[in-house]
Each structure stands twice: as structure tokens, then as C-alpha cells.
Amino acid sequence: MDKKIKKAIFPAGGLGTRFLPATKASPKEMLPIVDKPMIQYAIEEAIGCNIEEFIIITGKYKRAIEDHFDSAYELEENLRKSDKKKLLEEITRLNHIKLAYIRQRAALGLGHAILCAKPFVKDEPFAVLLSDDVIDTEETLLKDMIRLYGKYGCPVVALEEVPISEVNKYGIIKGTAAGDSVYKISDLIEKPSKEKAPSNLAIIGRYILTSEIFAILEKLPPGKGGEIQLTDALKALLKKQAIYGYLFKGKRYDAGDKLGYLKATVNFALKNTEISDSFARYLLDITMTLKHKKQH
Numbered sequence: 591m592d593k594k595i596k597k598a599i600f601p602a603g604g605l606g607t608r609f610l611p612a613t614k615a616s617p618k619e620m621l622p623i624v625d626k627p628m629i630q631y632a633i634e635e636a637i638g639c640n641i642e643e644f645i646i647i648t649g650k651y652k653r654a655i656e657d658h659f660d661s662a663y664e665l666e667e668n669l670r671k672s673d674k675k676k677l678l679e680e681i682t683r684l685n686h687i688k689l690a691y692i693r694q695r696a697a698l699g700l701g702h703a704i705l706c707a708k709p710f711v712k713d714e715p716f717a718v719l720l721s722d723d724v725i726d727t728e729e730t731l732l733k734d735m736i737r738l739y740g741k742y743g744c745p746v747v748a749l750e751e752v753p754i755s756e757v758n759k760y761g762i763i764k765g766t767a768a769g770d771s772v773y774k775i776s777d778l779i780e781k782p783s784k785e786k787a788p789s790n791l792a793i794i795g796r797y798i799l800t801s802e803i804f805a806i807l808e809k810l811p812p813g814k815g816g817e818i819q820l821t822d823a824l825k826a827l828l829k830k831q832a833i834y835g836y837l838f839k840g841k842r843y844d845a846g847d848k849l850g851y852l853k854a855t856v857n858f859a860l861k862n863t864e865i866s867d868s869f870a871r872y873l874l875d876i877t878m879t880l881k882h883k884k885q886h
């Protein structure tokens with residue numbers, strides 16, 4: 591079996607209800623974090639892991655994603671003529687990558703989105719990146735997961751410990767420790783109540799999957815929220831295959847949520863050489879003002 595992960599799927603067909611009205615007619619995945627759309631961070635993360643083919647699952651009102659990754663002849667010419675080399679480099683840097691778009695006709699859930707990629711993935715193992723889980727650029731989460739897949743040859747999901755009050759926002763696993771930061775999974779449940787959660791180990795938006803998942807997804811009835819849930823498919827897969835969880839201890843932002851999005855923005859702004867100093871000064875200023883207001 592070839593254990594190299596060459597393909598990655600980027601589900602982007604969701605409705606983005608948590609960002610309405612901003613996402614009424616434009617994709618959530620195109621919301622910028624400083625100066626780059628969210629989905630570009632995920633694509634660049636995959637490029638850093640030597641992924642060669644990128645499959646974006648799109649939907650209604652998502653055409654801006656295709657335009658973003660297309661070449662922009664007029665703009666490029668303009669920047670070339672005005673000698674704006676750095677900007678030109680920035681907008682053409684990803685022009686060569688192999689991208690495919692598949693339209694998910696209805697937002698029927700994450701599992702359904704993955705199933706839409708079946709004809710492109712065929713029988714290869716593949717990565718899934720949910721672009722609203724933004725991983726700090728210094729982290730090596732996906733690389734570590736690919737390494738783990740190489741060792742076990744089984745699906746690997748990324749995990750994070752979350753407060754028990756937040757288990758209802760995630761797929762939650764039950765598992766036993768199987769090495770440094772590694773869990774062997776024995777059960778999974780999508781967005782349980784805190785009473786029903788088997789642990790506080792939450793699945794975060796990075797997966798290494800094998801093509802066995804497609805046959806399960808094809809037959810899977812709708813689950814939580816009436817959607818075809820990837821978590822339910824993984825639970826069914828457990829009967830045939832081991833699944834491992836990799837506990838991530840680094841920085842992740844839930845940028846699909848307003849507060850998480852703002853935190854990601856602040857973090858990336860503080861890393862941006864163009865604005866970091868003046869932005870840090872501004873943050874200090876407003877922190878002082880807020881402190882002062884609280885004291886009086």
C-alpha cells in the first residue's frame with residue numbers, strides 16, 4: 591500500500607451561518623485573516639506537507655474561492671508594469687498548484703462533502719483540512735499526522751482537549767493512550783451533551799483518511815442535525831479498521847466562530863512584519879484604557 595499522502599480535501603460548501611450577514615453572498619472561507627483568506631492558510635499548510643493535489647468542495651455562493659486561486663492576468667500585468675514585485679510574487683505564488691473543484695449541490699454535512707470527492711481520490715489515502723480550524727504557521731500538526739499514518743497505515747484524526755462545557759461543539763472520542771500524544775480510538779460521538787461525552791478529547795479539523803470511508807458514507811443515514819456526519823462514518827469504520835487520534839497541544843483557532851476569528855486575526859497580525867510593532871502598541875494602548883475603565 592502506498593502510504594504517501596498526495597491529495598487533500600478542503601470542504602468549503604457549508605453555509606457559514608455563524609458569520610451572517612457577512613456570509614450571505616460570499617464564502618466564509620474567503621474571510622481574511624489579516625491579508626489572506628482563511629482557506630489559503632489551509633492550502634499553504636498542505637503544501638508544506640508535500641501534498642500535490644488539492645480538492646476544494648464548493649457550493650452555492652462560493653465562486654470567489656475559484657477566482658481567488660485562478661491567475662488574474664490584468665492585475666498581474668498591472669503589478670508588473672508598476673514594478674510591485676513583492677505583491678506580484680504574493681498573488682502568483684500558488685498559480686502552479688493542481689486544484690480541482692467539486693460542487694456539493696446541497697449542504698448535507700461534512701460526511702457528504704467528503705463523499706463528493708470520491709471520484710478524484712479513488713483508492714488513495716488522503717488528508718482533510720477544515721479551513722476554519724486555523725493552525726498556527728509554526729506548528730507541524732499535519733506533518734506529524736502523516737508520519738503517524740505512515741507508521742500505522744490507519745486513519746488518524748487530530749484531537750485537542752477542550753473544556754467539558756464545549757464538548758457539544760465537536761466530535762468527541764473515547765480512546766486509550768497508545769504512545770506519546772497518540773490514542774487508539776474505541777468510540778466516537780458527534781457533538782454530545784456534556785453528560786453523554788465519553789471524554790473531553792475533541793476532533794479538530796485535520797484528518798488522514800483511507801478510501802474505505804467512501805463505502806460507509808454512501809450508506810450512512812443522516813445523524814446529528816440531519817446531516818451526513820464524518821464522525822458517524824468513522825465510528826462505523828472502527829468495526830473494520832483501527833483509528834488513531836493525535837493529541838495536538840499547539841495553537842489552533844476556531845476561526846469559524848467570531849471570537850476565535852478575532853483571536854486568529856490578532857495572532858497573525860502580531861506576526862506580520864509590516865504592522866506588528868504598531869499593532870502591538872495599539873493593543874497595549876487599548877488594554878491600558880480598558881484596565882483604567884474597569885478600575886473606575
Ligand code: G1P
Nearest residue numbers: 700723759760761793794795821
Ligand atoms: C466538524 C465535525 C466535528 C469536528 C469539527 C472540528 O464540525 O463535524 O466532528 O469536531 O468539525 O472543527 P463543524 O465545526 O463543521 O460543525
